Amino acid sequence: GAVVSQHPSWVICKSGTSxxxxxxxxxxxxxxxxxxxxxxxxxxxxxxxxxxxxKATYEQGVEKDKFLINHASLTLSxxxxxxxxxxxxxxYICSAxxxxxxxxxxxxxxxxxxxxxxx
Amino acid sequence: AQSVTQPDIHITVSEGASLELRCNYxxxxxxxxxxxxxSPGQGLQLLLKYxxxxxxxxxxxxxEAEFKRSQSSFNLRKPSVHWSDAAEYFCAVGPPSSARQLxxxxxxxxxxxx
Numbered sequence: 027g028a029v030v031s032q033h034p035s036w037v038i039c040k041s042g043t044s045x046x047x048x049x050x051x052x053x054x055x056x057x058x059x060x061x062x063x064x065x066x067x068x069x070x071x072x073x074x075x076x077x078x079x080x081k082a083t084y085e086q087g088v089e090k091d092k093f094l095i096n097h098a099s100l101t102l103s104x105x106x107x108x109x110x111x112x113x114x115x116x117x118y119i120c121s122a123x124x125x126x127x128x129x130x131x132x133x134x135x136x137x138x139x140x141x142x143x144x145x
Numbered sequence: 146a147q148s149v150t151q152p153d154i155h156i157t158v159s160e161g162a163s164l165e166l167r168c169n170y171x172x173x174x175x176x177x178x179x180x181x182x183x184s185p186g187q188g189l190q191l192l193l194k195y196x197x198x199x200x201x202x203x204x205x206x207x208x209e210a211e212f213k214r215s216q217s218s219f220n221l222r223k224p225s226v227h228w229s230d231a232a233e234y235f236c237a238v239g240p241p242s243s244a245r246q247l248x249x250x251x252x253x254x255x256x257x258x259x
């Protein structure tokens with residue numbers, strides 16, 4: 027099946043530093059990946075759509091200069107939280123869209139998530 | 146704009162009892178419908194999906210869901226709950242013919258009593 031990994035699974039950083047989170051599709055190529063944020067006991071909120079080889083599309087209210095997204099290859103998208111602050115602490119989840127032509131097209135496959143804690 | 150409502154924040158059932166988790170959606174057309182499960186500190190696992198066709202959908206782990214167009218609902222059911230089913234369950238909708246822009250419900254926390 028389609029497997030999506032995230033690294034790291036958890037990270038603790040000091041306020042003001044930047045943190046990079048990687049999202050990889052392990053056994054398929056993903057032209058589109060998605061980044062979600064989840065606060066404790068809450069649902070997933072879409073932050074941005076990451077398209078390979080082009081700029082990411084950010085949802086309303088998400089600061090693109092703070093949450094930098096790069097989708098440099100068909101199997102890797104990265105989210106960099108720049109100048110992190112305690113309010114950025116959250117659970118970040120990525121997903122990858124199944125490739126066209128397969129029986130799972132029109133599905134998103136989710137990574138295990140990254141827990142970010144900013145001190 | 147599309148929206149998803151999961152009216153039950155928390156449900157508690159005894160092991161072996163039946164389960165129904167409610168999901169209602171608001172969308173201009175029949176969307177793609179999904180149910181995901183999330184264990185603590187984990188990502189989401191797809192339980193089942195509805196794109197078209199038979200309105201009763203079978204999923205993994207013994208779950209099923211029924212799409213009712215007239216009620217704009219996609220309720221998740223399981224005839225006999227196991228202790229390992231305790232988790233957070235999310236209903237999601239997406240536009241027809243696309244996996245873009247999934248909108249998630251607020252989730253239902255399931256507790257299973259021994």
